[in-house]
Amino acid sequence: xxxPRHLIFPSCLGAALMLVVTGWALAGRTHAQPAPAVMVPGxxxxxxxxxxxxxxxxxxxxxxxxxxxxxxxxxxxxxxxWVAPTATSPGRSVVLHDRPPVGDEPTLEAHxxxxxxxxxxxxxxxxxxxxWPVLVLHLDFKTNEPEHxxxxxxxxxxxxxxxxxxxxxxxxxxxxGLVPGPLLVLTENGTDQERTFFDAVPEGxxxxxxxxxxxxxxxxxxxxxxxxxxxxxxxxxxxxxxxASSYRRWVxxxxxxxxxxxxxxxxxxxxxxxxxxxALVSRAHALGLWMxxxxxxxxxxxxxxxxxxxxxxxxxxxxxxxxxxxxxxVDFIATDQYEAFAADAxxxx
Numbered sequence: 001x002x003x004p005r006h007l008i009f010p011s012c013l014g015a016a017l018m019l020v021v022t023g024w025a026l027a028g029r030t031h032a033q034p035a036p037a038v039m040v041p042g043x044x045x046x047x048x049x050x051x052x053x054x055x056x057x058x059x060x061x062x063x064x065x066x067x068x069x070x071x072x073x074x075x076x077x078x079x080x081x082w083v084a085p086t087a088t089s090p091g092r093s094v095v096l097h098d099r100p101p102v103g104d105e106p107t108l109e110a111h112x113x114x115x116x117x118x119x120x121x122x123x124x125x126x127x128x129x130x131x132w133p134v135l136v137l138h139l140d141f142k143t144n145e146p147e148h149x150x151x152x153x154x155x156x157x158x159x160x161x162x163x164x165x166x167x168x169x170x171x172x173x174x175x176x177g178l179v180p181g182p183l184l185v186l187t188e189n190g191t192d193q194e195r196t197f198f199d200a201v202p203e204g205x206x207x208x209x210x211x212x213x214x215x216x217x218x219x220x221x222x223x224x225x226x227x228x229x230x231x232x233x234x235x236x237x238x239x240x241x242x243x244a245s246s247y248r249r250w251v252x253x254x255x256x257x258x259x260x261x262x263x264x265x266x267x268x269x270x271x272x273x274x275x276x277x278x279a280l281v282s283r284a285h286a287l288g289l290w291m292x293x294x295x296x297x298x299x300x301x302x303x304x305x306x307x308x309x310x311x312x313x314x315x316x317x318x319x320x321x322x323x324x325x326x327x328x329x330v331d332f333i334a335t336d337q338y339e340a341f342a343a344d345a346x347x348x349x
Contacts, residue, residue: 039133039164039178039180039184039290041284041285041288041289041290041291041331042281042285042329042331044073044331045073045325045326045329045330045331045333045345046071046073046074046075046136046331046332046333047066047069047071047073047074047075047333047335047338047341047342047345048075048077048138048292048294048332048333048334048335049062049063049066049069049074049075049076049077049334049335049338050077050294050295050334050335050336051077051079051097051305051306051336052066052076052077052078053078053079053095053096053097053106053111054095054105054106054111055096055097055098055305056097056098057104058305059304059305062338063076063111063112063115064115065338065339066338068339069338069339069341069342070342070343070346071338071341071342071345072345073136074135074136075135075136075137075138075186075332076112076135076136076137076138077138077140077334078095078108078111078112078137078138078139078140079095079096079097079140079141079142080093080094080095080096080108080139080140080141080142080143080148080152081093081094081096081099081100081101081105081142081143081148082094082143082145082147082148082151083101083103083105084145084147091147091148091151092107092151093107093108093109093148093151093152093155094106094107094108095107095108095111095112096142097305099142099143108139108152108155109155112137113155113159116135116183119134119135119182120135120159120162120182120183123182124161124162124182129180130180132164132180132181132182133164133180133181133182133183133184134182134183135182135183135184136183136184136185136186136332137183137184137185137186138186138187138292138332139152139185139186139187139188139209140187140188141187141188141190141193144190144191144192144193146192146195146196149192149193149195149196149197150196152209153196153197153208153209156185156208156209157208159183160206160208161181162181162182162183163181163183163184163185163208164178164179164180164181164182164183164184164185165178165179165181165206165207165208166178166179166206166207166210166246167179167204167205167206167207167246168198168201168202168203168204168205168206168207168246168247169203169245169246170203170246171245171246171247171248172245173245173246175244175245175246175249175288176246179206184210185208185209185210186209186210186211186212186249186250187209187210187211187212188211188212188252189211189212189213189214189215193211194211194214194247197209197211197247198211198246198247207246207247210247210248210249210250211247211248211249211250212248212250212251212252213240213242213244213248213250213251213289214248218234218238225261228256228260228261228262228265229260231256231257231260232256232257232258232259232260232261232276233260234257236279236280236282236283236284237283239253239257239280239283240280240283240284240287240289242287243287243288243289244287244288244289249288249289249290250289250290250291250292250331250332251284251289251290251291251292252291252292252294253280253291253292253293253294254293254294255293255294255295255296255310255321257280257293258273258276258277258280258293259273262309263296263297263309263310263311263312264308264309264311264312264313266312266317269317269320269321269324273324274324274327274328277324277325277328277330278328281328281329281330285329290331290332291330291331291332292330292331292332292333292334293325293330293332293333293334294310294334295307295310295334295335295336296310296312296318296321296322296325296333296334296335297310297311297312297318297335297336297337298311298312298313298314298315298316298317298318298319298321298337299311299313299314299315299318299337300313300314303336304336306336310336315340318335318337319344322335322341322344322345323344323348326345326348
């Protein structure tokens with residue numbers, strides 16, 4: 001589950017656009033042979049399946065539903081918490097919505113990696129790297145214990161042959177090219193994640209997961225309404241002041257950066273809103289960054305465990321935003337309404 005961060009804005013160290021020209025080989029991919037450019041920012045629009053995991057034993061079919069929805073490009077969000085080891089049980093990363101874990105949550109490995117194993121192996125058996133990644137995994141760490149990060153890194157290592165990777169370069173240098181694999185893994189900017197996922201990786205060794213740009217505090221007016229208006233008017237150059245780096249490759253915004261107050265306070269969608277969205281997306285892509293916006297729902301009832309503050313209030317209202325986000329080239333459009341989004345994309349390609 002995402003929580004709007006109205007006072008935190010992305011900033012990253014890097015000085016050039018992301019170049020995605022690399023080499024690959026099915027067994028032990030290298031950088032020797034050039035491969036087609038894939039996943040350039042703005043080249044794909046993904047259905048981003050928000051909170052795509054069971055909650056309190058309910059909604060156990062979300063991952064299957066997202067994969068069946070028929071979106072041409074799909075990203076899956078998995079919220080993670082760490083269950084510490086005991087005398088009878090090893091530590092494990094589990095998927096869940098509410099903390100703390102109660103003990104019956106599925107592990108990340110069982111819920112996601114085992115579920116997509118056949119798809120990944122099929123992709124590797126008939127390699128088409130110009131189409132890779134075929135799936136994006138978004139990790140949203142709800143607990144950031146160092147042992148949690150190390151456990152997830154070890155899990156990624158066990159599945160390295162599936163992964164889109166990139167050789168490590170220091171921050172401040174142009175991003176290294178991606179080495180395509182059928183699965184791309186993204187994470188956010190949680191406490192100390194970069195220590196494990198970037199700092200601990202030797203120079204030139206492959207990065208297995210890619211983070212958001214780090215947050216930078218920006219002073220806004222104190223009153224909530226004034227703060228909301230200032231956030232939605234923040235210049236894209238202030239919201240995104242620097243370019244992508246080898247590890248930091250995406251930005252993650254609440255919808256409140258587009259419409260003041262976010263979903264529940266949004267008025268009629270108009271040309272000024274569309275212009276605002278396009279300006280933000282254009283800035284991200286010019287910096288070599290993928291952009292995600294969250295979470296665009298529109299329904300009259302309570303939804304299936306969906307967060308009320310993400311609701312525009314009607315299917316028509318959200319469809320206008322989905323279509324605008326696709327036209328603007330938002331890379332990851334988060335929603336809980338997987339099938340409705342995919343159907344709308346087919347009606348309005």
